[in-house]
Amino acid sequence: MKLVIDERRCKGCNLCTMICPYRIFREGTRPNDRGIVIPELDRPERCTNCRLQGLYGRRLCGVCQMICPDQAISWEEEKPYEPRKVVIEF
Numbered sequence: 001m002k003l004v005i006d007e008r009r010c011k012g013c014n015l016c017t018m019i020c021p022y023r024i025f026r027e028g029t030r031p032n033d034r035g036i037v038i039p040e041l042d043r044p045e046r047c048t049n050c051r052l053q054g055l056y057g058r059r060l061c062g063v064c065q066m067i068c069p070d071q072a073i074s075w076e077e078e079k080p081y082e083p084r085k086v087v088i089e090f
Helices: 015-019 063-067
Strands: 002-005 073-076
Touching: 015 063, 063 073
Parallel strands: none
Antiparallel strands: 002 073
16 A cells, blocks of 8 residues: 555645654655645655555554544555565664
8 A cells, every 4th residue: 555645635734744653754845736835755665554554464554644634644555566665674
């Protein structure tokens, strides 16, 4: 599964950057079409719970999705053979 931030819904509150236990978000640097600076994904492969769900049957962490007041964070299914980078940190 792949983490996606919906730029049309995000209002740039940066709650996801503060709450994520894997620190996969960082404060944005460029404004979107509405002039709002939205968070960016910083190495999303670090979120092992969502990246390895298919391999190990783990549940998604979902903290960023639950804390988002605009419901701008979601996961999308990846293509079956789409290359992806997975990092496991201890």
